[in-house]
Amino acid sequence: MVGAIIVTILLPILSVAILFDLFGIIENPYFGFLLYLVMVPILVVGIILVYAGTFFSRNNEEIGVFAVEYIKEQFSRPGRYSRIRNLIYLIIGITFMICIIVGFATYGGFHYTGSINFCAQFCHTIMEPQMKAYQNSPHSKISCVECHLGKDAGWAERSRFSGLKQLVAVATDSYSRPILSPIDELRPGRKTCEQCHLPEMFHSDRLVIKDKFLPDEKNTHVQTVLLMKVGSGEFKMRSAHGIHWHVSQKEELYYRHSDRERKKITSVRLVEKGKQDILYKAIDADLQPHEDDVSRKMDCVDCHNRPTHIFFSPNEALDQKIAADVIPRYLPFIKRQALELITQDYPSVEEANANISRKLKAWYQQNYPDLLEGNATLLAKAIEGTVEAYKENVFPKMNITWGTYQNFIGHNDDSGCFRCHGKLQEEKSGKVISSDCNICHVILAEEEADPDVMRTLSGRSITSAPQNR
Ligand code: HEC
Ligand code: HEC
Ligand code: HEC
Ligand code: HEC
Ligand code: HEC
Structure with missing residues (x-):
């Protein structure tokens, strides 16, 4: 009876609500939560109660249509057979309808738990920093799950399971502040990023122009211009070269680190088929390899660790x-x-x-x-x-201040590229991983007002009067 009451009340409400949600008429994050994570589970419990109830209540002829004994008895009575058949058709029909509605609900729920609404807005305070940084990034049109949940079943399940743990942490207020980087729970970067980016294709250099303002009376506008040697991880006739050599198809780079943030790299192993591995070890006495070090295969997010949650200095x-x-x-x-x-x-x-x-x-x-x-x-x-x-950039409620999340693209405070370059040396030959400024970029101007290179690039002649910009 309880099940029947639940189903009778919820079924019509849910049917309409799910249509509203699927057609995007209501886009409130709490609506989705109420619908898929509260009402649908209650409905399912209701349905289970109805079936269990009818099956097990042998003594009550009115409800006991499902009881095996009852059905046997009805079949053995002449004349009753066709009435029972109609009843069975009716029950199959209703079951079918319920299945369709529950199917839609499951689909909607799956969709909802993968939406930006659910990921970012439902847990507003907790996700606010990542959401804000994301909105100001080149990936702001990509939903969170494109990167955080894989499409391949193994990782999707793993991520959803860890999502469940996180819901519990939110409910019990036991999550960490700030949220730690989910590197272990994240699908390997190459799989994620290569849905859209092809490392083989980045075959050109890239001009990076940084506009800066000095702390003087005029807030003088200066520019830093770098030609980044992005290169590629192999493209048609050209072998892997430049910065993206790190994601070459032929070689694999493994590194070990002694801290959670991957800032303290103690050793690197370069593996190439058919050749002997090359081992690099930290020069610094404080960074000697230790057996507790965590090993990781280098991929996109070891450099692009902030492709979308970019917090600035x-x-x-x-x-x-x-x-x-x-x-x-x-x-x-x-x-x-x-x-x-x-x-x-x-x-x-x-x-x-x-x-x-x-x-x-x-x-x-x-x-x-x-x-x-x-x-x-x-x-x-x-x-x-x-x-x-x-x-x-600063979120006191989540203990996030300037520099909490560091960007590995670059070498501020000796981090980023300089975790390895200039810090590790080949075990055999003692050759240090190069930190020659020109292997990664050519510095065309550094904090210069109206630099020559910008005039050349804009088509103005170098000798013409500076423009008042
Ligand atoms: C372009 C891919 C991408 C998208 C889109 C994306 N993330 Fe991330 N996110 C990452 C990567 C990569 C990391 C891990 C950074 C690291 O390893 O240091 C991360 C880390 C996080 C973290 C851990 C804290 C941190 O900043 O390291 C949270 C929380 C997070 N993402 C939430 C979200 C939410 C919410 C959205 C959607 C609004 C989203 N992400 C969209 C790639 C993405
Ligand atoms: C669903 C597709 C998609 C996925 C997945 C994706 N990206 Fe992108 N990414 C884009 C698009 C589109 C742009 C170009 C945005 C623009 O310039 O407007 C972009 C731009 C970039 C840029 C250039 C940013 C700039 O400053 O111009 C980098 C770097 C980048 N992505 C790295 C990554 C990394 C690393 C990952 C994996 C963690 C990743 N992307 C995952 C679609 C994607
Ligand atoms: C060794 C570090 C490193 C690794 C590993 C790496 N990148 Fe990059 N990537 C860079 C740097 C540095 C740049 C230049 C960015 C800049 O200065 O703005 C760059 C540029 C890019 C760009 C912009 C290219 C352009 O011309 O606009 C994209 C997209 C990108 N990377 C995607 C990826 C993907 C996908 C992977 C993994 C398959 C990857 N990167 C691996 C360091 C790396
Ligand atoms: C985990 C360690 C590690 C990190 C982090 C790292 N590199 Fe490297 N890098 C290496 C190793 C090892 C080599 C090979 C050195 C050699 O050939 O002697 C290399 C080589 C290079 C080369 C030369 C490729 C060639 O053509 O020979 C470039 C360019 C480069 N790295 C750029 C970068 C940039 C840019 C970053 C930061 C965004 C970076 N690396 C971060 C380990 C690292
Ligand atoms: C292993 C690669 C690598 C080496 C070696 C390297 N850089 Fe860089 N450098 C980078 C990357 C990556 C960036 C970040 C570009 C960006 O922000 O898009 C950068 C950024 C810079 C910037 C701009 C910083 C800013 O935000 O204004 C300057 C200046 C710079 N490097 C100077 C140097 C000098 C000087 C050397 C030699 C001592 C050097 N770099 C060596 C990879 C390297």
Whole structure:
């Protein structure tokens, strides 16, 4: 009876709700949760109760249509046979309908638990940092599951299972703050990234232009220009070369690290078919190999560990806001003042917001009172932009501050490429993995105002007067 009540109430509600969800009429993350993770399981329990109840209640003729004894008896009575047959048809029909609805519900639930709504918005506070960084990245149109759940069954199951553990951690408030990098739970990078990127194809160099602003009165605009030798992991007639040599088809690189973040690399093994392995060991006495070290085959995410959750340094965050004119460049010393304020510790975003706003106002009122008089919006805009730069990268609730998640592309603070280059040497010959500046990039300009190379690239002649940019 309980089962029947549940099914009678939920079935019509669910049928309509699932249609609403499948056609995208309601897009609230809590709607999906209520629907697939609360109502559907209750419905299934209801259905099981109905079947179990009818089967086991032998003494009650009214409900006991399923009881084996009852059916046997009915079959043996002449005249009853056709009524029973109709009943059986009816039951098969209803079962079929329920199966279809449960099928739709399962499909919808599968879809929902793989949606950005579920991944990021349902666990809003916890996923907010990764979601924000993701929204500002080149991969912002790709759903979380393209990278985090594989399409191949083994990894998909593994990821969903670890997802279940995470739901429990959320429910019991026992998750880590910040969320640690899920490198063990992540499908190998090559499989994930090569759904869309073909390493063999990156066969050209890439020009990287970085706009920066100095902490002086004029917030002077300078540029760093690098020609990155991206190369390829083998392309048609060309063998693997340049930076993407690391993902060549012929060689495999294994490394061992002694910390969870993969920052302390103790040894590297280069394996090539038909040749003897080459072993590299750390030069630094503190980084000697240890048997507890974790071994890993190098893939895309060992360099591109932040392909989408890109958290910036305070300098980069402000430079981007100034370059995009979110923070007005013509406000004297704004880079210096903003940098000083966003790098301080605040217990919460609200506190940061209030402090940054108050202190910037006070500083400009004291030092540039005339400038603000006729142009109050200038400062208001600068404050808003500065707070934005802070809010996109620092999340006090999750213990995430500047530098919590480091990017391995590059070599800030000796990390990234310099975890190996210049740090390890061939065991046999003693040859150090090169840190010659020109094997990875050619530096065409470094923090220069209006560099010659940019004039050449823009088609302006090098000798013409500097443009007022
Ligand atoms: C382009 C692929 C890609 C997409 C899309 C993506 N992620 Fe990630 N994510 C990664 C990689 C790679 C790592 C592991 C970084 C590492 O190993 O250091 C990661 C790590 C994480 C972490 C662990 C904390 C951290 O920053 O290391 C969380 C949480 C996370 N992702 C959530 C999400 C959410 C939520 C979405 C969707 C809004 C999403 N991811 C979309 C590739 C992706
Ligand atoms: C579902 C497809 C897809 C997957 C999976 C994917 N990417 Fe991408 N990636 C793209 C697209 C599309 C772009 C180009 C975005 C643009 O420039 O607008 C891109 C751009 C990039 C760029 C260039 C970013 C820049 O600054 O211009 C890098 C690097 C990159 N992806 C690395 C990765 C790595 C590493 C992974 C695996 C963890 C990965 N991608 C997974 C589709 C994908
Ligand atoms: C040894 C480190 C390393 C490994 C391993 C690596 N990359 Fe890269 N990749 C780089 C660097 C460095 C760049 C240049 C990025 C820049 O300066 O903006 C780059 C550039 C790229 C770009 C942009 C290319 C362009 O011309 O715009 C894509 C896409 C990319 N990598 C994808 C991948 C994929 C997919 C894999 C794995 C199969 C991979 N990378 C493995 C270091 C690496
Ligand atoms: C896990 C260790 C490790 C890391 C991390 C690493 N490399 Fe390497 N790299 C090597 C080894 C080993 C070699 C081969 C050295 C040799 O041939 O003597 C190499 C060689 C290279 C070469 C020369 C390829 C050629 O044409 O001969 C380039 C370029 C390069 N790496 C770029 C990078 C860049 C860029 C990064 C960071 C984004 C990086 N590497 C990170 C281990 C590493
Ligand atoms: C193993 C490869 C490798 C070597 C060796 C190397 N770099 Fe780099 N360098 C990189 C990568 C990768 C980046 C990041 C490019 C990006 O951010 O897109 C970078 C970035 C830079 C930048 C720009 C930093 C910024 O954000 O403004 C400078 C400057 C630089 N390198 C200087 C050097 C100098 C000087 C040397 C020689 C001592 C050197 N590099 C050696 C790989 C290398």
